[in-house]
Amino acid sequence: MKDLENILKNIKNKAFQPIYFIHGEEPYYIDVISNALEENVLSEEEKDFNQTIIYGKDTNYREILSLARQYPMMGDHQFILVKEAQNLDLNEEISDELLKYIENPVPSTILVFAHKYKKLDSRKKFVKALDKAKFLFYSEPVKDYQVPNWIQNQAQILGIKLAPNIAHLLAEYLGTDISRIANELQKLKLILKPDEVLDGKLVERHIGISNEYNVFKLIDALGKKDAERAMKIAYYLGKNPKANPMVVIVSNVFNFFNNVLLYHTLKGQSAQAIAQTMGVNPYFIKDFDQASKIYPLKYLTRIISILREIDLKSKGLGNHNVSDAELLVEMIFKITNIDKTKVKI
Structure with missing residues (x-):
């Protein structure tokens, strides 16, 4: 405002x-x-x-x-x-x-x-x-791509020093819920020592966001088709389903691949124009560009179908006593082996 x-x-x-x-x-x-x-x-x-x-x-x-x-x-x-x-x-x-x-x-x-x-x-x-x-x-809403800058500015007002990329980590995990972000920053203001820099370890300790094992690192691994790292992250997330609800994981992974699909249709335009059309921070365009080279359109439509199937199973439709942790492994296996996986569309 x-x-x-x-x-x-x-x-x-x-x-x-x-x-x-x-x-x-x-x-x-x-x-x-x-x-x-x-x-x-x-x-x-x-x-x-x-x-x-x-x-x-x-x-x-x-x-x-x-x-x-x-x-x-x-x-x-x-x-x-x-x-x-x-x-x-x-x-x-x-x-x-x-x-x-x-x-x-x-x-x-x-x-x-x-x-x-x-x-x-x-x-x-x-x-x-x-x-x-x-x-x-x-009271104008803060757009997705504006949140990291908002966090950076708010931290500066509160006198909190942020390590590089921490604003992006908080934005990715907390989304556009400015009230929640403000509360977390106020909490950190009380906890942090003078001149202490807020880094990944402190974020994990005080907010519960792991700098190595979170849904955004999972998306990063999937975007690079790094099956081994994706499985390690999935194992970590699966051990604590309350902190990492399946619906949130699937939603974020879906949004990523949906954006990769959209990126395919916008190729040839400037990064700034693409970011504006997609409603994302230009910082992340390189990730979509990299993923688009790994996942052509024909694979992306299959991945969208996989995610819809996993989403339905996580909500109990067609799921015969399969845990969320097992569904997460199934999702990652199918995505990272998409070139070998047949999916009914």
């Missing part, structure tokens, strides 16, 4: 706005702003009288606006936080009432809407009014 630093700076300096309507697909930034306001608008003593926290499913806009028009008791502000505001019902009549309040808000009320997981309809009048008054804040 481009305006995040300014918003948080103003909140810290007690320069509040009467309305904060925070919306978007990424819940992390919505929580950051909401929590900052909850911590800074009122003192602990004032919260007993002037703080109201409600949930969208338990209220409606008319009740919220009625509360917002009240004045604080023994203080300068009242603070109203509407969590899960995406559950509020908004009809045309209420939209007009909300519009009137946006155009003339009560200065002593700090009204916050935490509208998660989806954007507001920018065509609606009240949304245009929020935007014009600078009361609207969009």
Whole structure:
């Protein structure tokens, strides 16, 4: 979110706005702003009288606006936080009432809407009014290829020194769940000694991600058709299925080979253009290029079929008491021997 630093700076300096309507697909930034306001608008003593926290499913806009028009008791502000505001019902009549309040808000009320997981309809009048008054804040999701840089920046803010490629390791394992990543980094901030560099061993010890034996190393081995290393990693993963659920492994392997297949269709374009079309970090294009030389299209369609078959078996369809560890070995054997394996498509 481009305006995040300014918003948080103003909140810290007690320069509040009467309305904060925070919306978007990424819940992390919505929580950051909401929590900052909850911590800074009122003192602990004032919260007993002037703080109201409600949930969208338990209220409606008319009740919220009625509360917002009240004045604080023994203080300068009242603070109203509407969590899960995406559950509020908004009809045309209420939209007009909300519009009137946006155009003339009560200065002593700090009204916050935490509208998660989806954007507001920018065509609606009240949304245009929020935007014009600078009361609207969009929490934009972080794309896959942006996560390593986000981790790098966040680590820098927290004063955590990262070893090379650790940001990529965390991004690959934790995905785009920014809230989870932020929590893990906060935990590491408390654990790490001053000037200690976060490397693969520390990540494995404190987060549980092995720098040598994880699903991404498995994908790397499969991408290079290194059957021996892939089997070693599979053995490690199979020993701890709770930490390495089969559904996650199959999903990640499927995504990789699906991207290799897509890479075949994009060959000839620049690495940057291919990465943008695929929605991946340009850093990984070399891996898809290498895998495309090992796995031609005819093999990739078979691999996709294998992965679908393994996925169904892992969910109990056509699986007669075969463990996930055994299914993992079967999957790796079939992929690394794809040129010798016949698959029903």
